[in-house]
Amino acid sequence: MASATAAWVCPPTRPEQIENLVSGVDRYNPNNVGILEDYLYHQIRSEEYDCLANLAILKLYQFNPDLYNPDVVINILLKALTSSPFPDFNLCVSLLDDRPPNPNLDEPDPLPELLSTLTALNTLLHQCRFPAFWSLYYSDDLQTLRDNYTVECVGFEDSVRDIVIRAVKATFTRIGSKRLGSYLSLDGGDLVSYIDNLGWQLDSSTAVIAVPPNPDNQISSTVIQENIKLPQLTKIIAHETLTV
Amino acid sequence: MSQQRPALWAAEDEIEEDFQGVDMNLAIGNYGQNGMYDDVQSRIDEAALLAVQQQMAQQAAFAQIPDTVKRFIVHFHQAVLNNNLEEITVAYESGWTRLTEKFYAKTEWPEAEVIAPLVNDDPIFLILYRELYYRHVYSRLQPNIDDRFHSYENSCELFNYLLNSEGPVPLDLPEQWLWDIIDEFIYQFQSYCVWRSRVKNKSDEELAMLQEAAQASVNIENLIIINFSLDLCRLVDQALLSLVWSAYSVLNVLYSLIQKSKINEYIAAQQQGKTEEELAEIVGEYGSRPLYRMLGYFSIIGLLRVHTMLGDFTLALKVMEGVELNQKTPFTRVTACHVATYYYVGFCYIMLQRYPDAIRTFVSVLNFILRMRQYHTRSYQYDQINKTADRMYALFAICNALSPSRVDDNILNVVKERYGEQSAKMTRGEEGIPAFEELFIYACPKFISANPPPYEDPSLLPLHLNLTEPAQRHLSLFLSSVRSQLSVPTLRSFLKLYTSLDAKKLAGFVDADEEEMVQGMMAMKMGCRSVVGGGVGGQVGRGEGTLQAESGKGLLEGTLVSTSDLDFVIAENMVHIVESTVGRRYAGWFIRNTEHAQRVLDSVKNSRLPTPPQKAAPPGPAAPAEAAAKVGQKVTWGGVKVA
Structure with missing residues (x-):
């Protein structure tokens, strides 16, 4: 079985310079924050994702409050949202120390307000409440988030749809197209072409989509037998050799 | 003699009248007789007066130290000087604890300056002594702000000595102590951070000191940071002293110890099965000394802890x-x-x-x-x-x-x-x-x-009150x-009863909207899959298991597996459920009882045979054997019931 976390621990797209930063003590050098921030914006433009590199930015912010840049933090959180059901979002928030708003700033810090919105979005994704996610996401209250942030984040909505597809693939063998449409926030021709792209079959008479078989939606009952490992027997064997 | 000493003062009763061959006067040196009094007569300026007062106070303090404690310190110092690990261990693990209970359960140990004459002002021993002194303050008493700052300074001096002497220092300390040094360093850091974060109830003096520390750190942190990746060790130096308990300085110490000891290289080489000579080659003069190797390893664990905190x-x-x-x-x-x-x-x-x-x-x-x-x-x-x-x-x-x-x-x-x-x-x-x-x-x-x-910036402080x-x-x-x-436990309890079930019916059971429940089932399905590292699906060994299946792979690695014994899938509106069962486990039972039987057999074999009755002509090998078998059987069955 291939490691599920290899790409997360070290994405194949990660440049060597970043790898050295992430794995060495250079990650603590605040002079490197620019390199990591540039890399974040590169991720945003090219639909890549590197959680550990982004956590390194937050780490530098944690130690050097002067470096703090709310836009960067929000972008990191947006990227982390799309890795649900993995807990990346929470891991990022863990690194945000609680700080009262600094009254000396020229502009108000947009993060505190957006953080609660993003947390709500994350919760909905985590609970697989996809229709609720979309209605919150498209609500008027989130206009600023959409206009200022997610619009820059290439493929944000599609990566949310990837989360939906992961959950649906695991849970369903067949699913009504209306239901799937509500999860994906797609309907009509968009939905049909999205399903076509996935290579899934839509039965037009019943409007039911067949989800291709995969290890998660092929269930079978098994009886697990125990395996005795040699270390369990060391005491007994050692004793035998002693007495012989 | 050297073997007996620790046992003597570590024993319950001390020998008050005997200094055990240690000439206290010699050890104290010419304390208080260094011509100070002549000067006093001629010109008494303020500083000298202060010095004299301090010295007199120290003398008074010195006089109050129980002789047992003085003897202990002298022995302890000797043990450290001789690098006698065994004696250091006894002094460290039992002597110190015992004397703490007896004399210093509620007060500080004598200050390092006071006991300095006993150890010929040996600076290294005094650093180690202070390490213990402050640890005692932190664990038994309430450290005040001076204690916090001074314990930090002392830690810096200790690490400075270890890292910036010319070559590895010729010091041997018990592994337990080395762990305690790192552990305590991080504990004091954490304790300081917690104390510092509470803005309330700080006295003016404390606020002033904290303000000073904050300003100093602004000036020096930049310097530190620029050098951070250049030469870690050089930083554990005077500059660090002004950065009281900053996260950077703590990380700096830990990373320095890791780098200096080449512990990661050592572990990797060891896993590759390199020979002792090759290992020594790889880790160099520092890493081949147990002191540095252990400190390096403990620093890795220290980092684990600091990052978690x-x-x-x-x-x-x-x-x-x-x-x-x-x-x-x-x-x-x-x-x-x-x-x-x-x-x-x-x-x-x-x-x-x-x-x-x-x-x-x-x-x-x-x-x-x-x-x-x-x-x-x-x-x-x-x-x-x-x-x-x-x-x-x-x-x-x-x-x-x-x-x-x-x-x-x-x-x-x-x-x-x-x-x-x-x-x-x-x-x-x-x-x-x-x-x-x-x-x-x-x-x-x-x-x-x-x-x-x-x-x-005191004007900002009120914002940090709550x-x-x-x-x-x-x-x-x-x-x-x-x-x-x-919602998982409730859903689970219903799913367990069926092999297939209409979603609407299930929604009725749990009193929820059908659509919401289906989404809940998706969340449940996703929640039942987890990244698992190491021996995937492997039975949890009885504590023998390695946490990593393959060496060279970090603890972050893992594969996605299903973790639930209950699995289900939804076909449109029908939920199909299967349950995996685990076959009965016999191995543990048999292993435990085999081990038990072996022990019983051993004790039967080792016990003396009953003296045969005098009159029986042939000793009759059958009789004792039968008895043994009986005993064996009885005990074995008893063991089964217990198990």
Whole structure:
């Protein structure tokens, strides 16, 4: 079985310079924050994702409050949202120390307000409440988030749809197209072409989509037998050799 | 003679009238007779007067030190001078503890300046003495701000000596002490951070000192940071002294020790099975000395802890990349370190929502503690280990509620005993949240904020009066992930009754909207899949298991597996359910009883045969054999019942 976390621990797209930063003590050098921030914006433009590199930015912010840049933090959180059901979002928030708003700033810090919105979005994704996610996401209250942030984040909505597809693939063998449409926030021709792209079959008479078989939606009952490992027997064997 | 000494003062009764061959006058030197009084007569300026007063105070303090303690310090110093590990260990582990109980249970030990004459002002010994002195203050008394600053300075001096002397220092200390040095350094850092973050109830003097520290750190931090990646060790120098307990300085020390000792290279080479000579070649002059090697290893564990306290759970596990967690490496000899390692690794796994890995980690070390219990009741760290173990049982209860699985019965029984009530609550949906909260807050590590409140700008301080504690922040993050799985136990209990079931019917059972319930089932399905590292699906060995299947792969690695014995799939509106069953396990039972039988047989074989009755002509080999068989049988069956 291939490691599920290899790409997360070290994405194949990660440049060597970043790898050295992430794995060495250079990650603590605040002079490197620019390199990591540039890399974040590169991720945003090219639909890549590197959680550990982004956590390194937050780490530098944690130690050097002067470096703090709310836009960067929000972008990191947006990227982390799309890795649900993995807990990346929470891991990022863990690194945000609680700080009262600094009254000396020229502009108000947009993060505190957006953080609660993003947390709500994350919760909905985590609970697989996809229709609720979309209605919150498209609500008027989130206009600023959409206009200022997610619009820059290439493929944000599609990566949310990837989360939906992961959950649906695991849970369903067949699913009504209306239901799937509500999860994906797609309907009509968009939905049909999205399903076509996935290579899934839509039965037009019943409007039911067949989800291709995969290890998660092929269930079978098994009886697990125990395996005795040699270390369990060391005491007994050692004793035998002693007495012989 | 040298063998006897520690036993003598470590014994219950001291020999008051005998200095055991140590000439106190010699040891004290010409204290107080260095011509100071002549000067006093001629010109008494303020400084001299102060010095004299100080000296007189010190003399008075010196006079008050019980002779036993003086003798102890002299012996202790000798042991350190001779690098006599055995004697140092006795002095460190029992002598110090015993005298603390007897004379210093509620007060400080004599200050280092006061006892200096006893040890010929040996600066190294005085640093080590202060290390113990401050540790005692922190553990038994309330450290004041001076203690906090001075203990930091002393730690800096110690690490400076270790890292910036010319070549490795010729000092040998017991492994336990080395662990305690690192452990205490981080504890004091954490304690300082917590104290510093509470803006309330600070005296003016404290505020002034904190302000000064904050300003100094602004000036010096830049310097430090620029050099950080250039030469770590050079930084553990005077500049650091002004950066009292900053996160940078603590990390600096730990990384310096890791680099200097080349511990990661050592572990990697060891895993590749390199010979002793090759190892020595690789790790160089520092790393081949046990003192540096152990400090290096303990620093890795220290980093694990510091990063966990700062809320960086991925980095915490990442620094452990090279370390192979099992109970066979020599690094596990220090039990406190071993237990702490597993505690922090397990906790990080919880925050990464990798509950099966957390369970595996806790089971492994809790079994270890159960088995070691009989050997450790004497250790002065027994209490601490027990406390950590109890926290791990609580964390285990949390994990088991979130990812029920077949686990070690021994551990589960203890959990039921200690946290049965909470465990039951945690399966009851929203109602169970307080139980999660209670256990999490009890069992989580101490969290800290990386940055102090802005003491340099008093106008901003009031804003920091009512900040949430870091622990509360992590708690709410944890609860948010718990909440997505709250409906699972109820759904599970219904699913268990069917092989297929209409979604609408199920929604009726749980009194929920059908669409919402289907989404809940998706969340449940996703929640039943978890990243698991190491021996995937492997049975949790009885504490023997390695946490890593293949060496060279970090603790962050893992594969996605299904963790639930109940699986289901939805075809349109029909839920199909299957349940995996686990065949009965016999191995453990047979192994336990075989081991038991072996022990019984041994004791039967080793016990004396009953003296044969006088009159019986042939001793009759049949009779004793029969008796032995009888005894054996009886005991064996008794053992079965117990097991």
